Amino acid sequence: MLSTLYRQRALVRAFAMRDISTRYRTSALGWGWSLVQPLANLLVYTAVFTLVFRITPPPLGSDPDKASFAAFLFTGMVTFNLFSGLVVGSMTQLRSNGELLRKVHFPAWAPVIGASLVQFIQVILELIVLIALFLVLMNVSWTWILAIPILIAMALFAQGIGLVLSIMNAKFGDVQYMVTVALGALYFLTPILYPISEIEKNASWLKNIVLTNPLSWFVLPMHDVMYSLKAPEWWVIPGLLLLGASVFAIGFKIFERTSEDIGEIL
Amino acid sequence: MTNNNAIEVHNVSKKFNRSADRRTSLKERLVRGRSKKTNEFWAVKDVSFNVPKGSVYGLVGHNGSGKSTILKLISGIYRPTEGTITSEGRLAALIELGAGFHPDMTGRENIALNGSILGLTKKEINAATDEIIDFSGIRDFINDPVKHYSSGMYVRLGFSVAVHMNPEILLVDEVLAVGDEEFQRKCFDHLSKLRKAGKTIVVVSHGLGSLEGLCDEVTWLGHGVVEQTGPTTEVIAAYLQKVNSEESARSRQITATRNPEEVVDGELRIKSVTIIDPVTKEPLSHAETGTTMAIQVDLTTSAPIIGPNVRVAFQHDSGPLVAMISNHQHGIDFGTINGDHEVIATLENTPLLPGRYRIHIDVFDHTGTQTLDNWNEVLEFPVRSVRGEIGQGFVDLPTTFTIT
Numbered sequence: 321m322l323s324t325l326y327r328q329r330a331l332v333r334a335f336a337m338r339d340i341s342t343r344y345r346t347s348a349l350g351w352g353w354s355l356v357q358p359l360a361n362l363l364v365y366t367a368v369f370t371l372v373f374r375i376t377p378p379p380l381g382s383d384p385d386k387a388s389f390a391a392f393l394f395t396g397m398v399t400f401n402l403f404s405g406l407v408v409g410s411m412t413q414l415r416s417n418g419e420l421l422r423k424v425h426f427p428a429w430a431p432v433i434g435a436s437l438v439q440f441i442q443v444i445l446e447l448i449v450l451i452a453l454f455l456v457l458m459n460v461s462w463t464w465i466l467a468i469p470i471l472i473a474m475a476l477f478a479q480g481i482g483l484v485l486s487i488m489n490a491k492f493g494d495v496q497y498m499v500t501v502a503l504g505a506l507y508f509l510t511p512i513l514y515p516i517s518e519i520e521k522n523a524s525w526l527k528n529i530v531l532t533n534p535l536s537w538f539v540l541p542m543h544d545v546m547y548s549l550k551a552p553e554w555w556v557i558p559g560l561l562l563l564g565a566s567v568f569a570i571g572f573k574i575f576e577r578t579s580e581d582i583g584e585i586l
Numbered sequence: 587m588t589n590n591n592a593i594e595v596h597n598v599s600k601k602f603n604r605s606a607d608r609r610t611s612l613k614e615r616l617v618r619g620r621s622k623k624t625n626e627f628w629a630v631k632d633v634s635f636n637v638p639k640g641s642v643y644g645l646v647g648h649n650g651s652g653k654s655t656i657l658k659l660i661s662g663i664y665r666p667t668e669g670t671i672t673s674e675g676r677l678a679a680l681i682e683l684g685a686g687f688h689p690d691m692t693g694r695e696n697i698a699l700n701g702s703i704l705g706l707t708k709k710e711i712n713a714a715t716d717e718i719i720d721f722s723g724i725r726d727f728i729n730d731p732v733k734h735y736s737s738g739m740y741v742r743l744g745f746s747v748a749v750h751m752n753p754e755i756l757l758v759d760e761v762l763a764v765g766d767e768e769f770q771r772k773c774f775d776h777l778s779k780l781r782k783a784g785k786t787i788v789v790v791s792h793g794l795g796s797l798e799g800l801c802d803e804v805t806w807l808g809h810g811v812v813e814q815t816g817p818t819t820e821v822i823a824a825y826l827q828k829v830n831s832e833e834s835a836r837s838r839q840i841t842a843t844r845n846p847e848e849v850v851d852g853e854l855r856i857k858s859v860t861i862i863d864p865v866t867k868e869p870l871s872h873a874e875t876g877t878t879m880a881i882q883v884d885l886t887t888s889a890p891i892i893g894p895n896v897r898v899a900f901q902h903d904s905g906p907l908v909a910m911i912s913n914h915q916h917g918i919d920f921g922t923i924n925g926d927h928e929v930i931a932t933l934e935n936t937p938l939l940p941g942r943y944r945i946h947i948d949v950f951d952h953t954g955t956q957t958l959d960n961w962n963e964v965l966e967f968p969v970r971s972v973r974g975e976i977g978q979g980f981v982d983l984p985t986t987f988t989i990t
Contacts, residue, residue: 330702331703331705333702334698338695342688342690346690419685423679423685423686424703426704583664
């Protein structure tokens, strides 16, 4: 699998370059637009959840007397956006490249993974904003480095799911709408807008649901290393990497097996 | 796989499910379950042929005969339902030129993308880019987005990219009918060059003239099965014969009977004109270049007429008068005629090239000074190709060439 991926790196890169160069080609703000939506969300949610619902964020790792809802929220958002960006981006790739897949024989996952590489640029831009935010808050520690393996695990996890969904969506056009709905629900079932302690007080059954959501498994340690500046238990990060790699490997295998007739399905 | 074959197609069949019955929405799939396999059809059934290395191989057949499906099977876009296909060497398919072009990207960017899709490394693409641009002849526009290209430019670029991928095997699907004449010639020249370099080329076409000049061997497909495989001229002749005979069975015979009101009040009148087979006397639906045809003119007289001259004029449907023939011109005297007669003018090995021709008939008296009857634009008939002649002009002059 890895050697297949490596052999086709030029093709994946070509698709990524295509998406990069055409994405914001006709807009003046260009890649700036990719930050507008998360920043707008950040602004709205921060306003609503600090002024209206009055959610208390956990204390910052650097100073237990200080807290920042915006920083807390954005840490979760970046992680969740990585997931939803890869899933949504992958999902429609086979359909949007249908013309090509019907006429030329090449590995169908190349445009899917190419699109995901482009998504990473988005994530990096968001991370830069997040880091800037923490620098302003002077909330800095070595634990930041641990965010890298967590995000890699998240990317693999998302890509595995995205590959399977892309095939399903090529076969049944309903899938992309169902996924959009599901992602909306998942967003609120992940501790992004609220710390997990907040629901513990009110509904412990809800807490159990939130904790079974795999996305929480990634978001919680991200809060630890970026916001609270503490390292998670030693087994958390290897466990996440193992989970991500397994989901990716399974997704890739399913994709390879079911995409053989993609030229006819589309 | 034997060593001298580039492609071996072995008992290949391909089944499709009719798209009308495809479960494309999840609801349908859930409600109605898996589709019952009743509405399937075989696009290709038990097809076998070998393409020798370094040869140019043709696939002919009517629309829907499965030739494009075979090409897609060879290129790997489809998998055979039954049978095996093996091929050796890098394969490039010109199934639709410029299929991978992104409208917002420039020509140059698209060359890189298309090159990667066709399996080239970055280095190979960089090395070929200049050559591709030169061949396409659109250097001035290469940094413009391809959405601003004319369809001709689009195709030129697509062709240039595909043929410069340095494939061992090139699959060409009726794409050579595009572009202007100059570019088409360039494409043919390039294909010949590739062939000389020992590449294998598979061409799908119903532009038979082009196949004949290019192919070594041809497979004729009809309704998904192989009708005939063999040397180009032989197979194409058989194919055309079939097509022509099907057409004559389908279309009406070419004959014209005069409206009585039109008949001039004279001693002789032309009643009807028919294109016939001179041997069987059966009416034809078309004539064929190189095959003897005849024009039968039925006329009647109300009084004896001495030595009439019947003249047949052929006009090409684009306007020009191609030829006029008459019995006097050939020194034939009909003698004195009276009553009903059939005049048959036989054209040995019809020298007319494929196209549509109109007939005008004039009958003069024996002095040639008085018109007894005339009928303009009697009928129009098609001349079809049997050996794949396309040629320029209207007639095939009997010619021999020598060199000393």
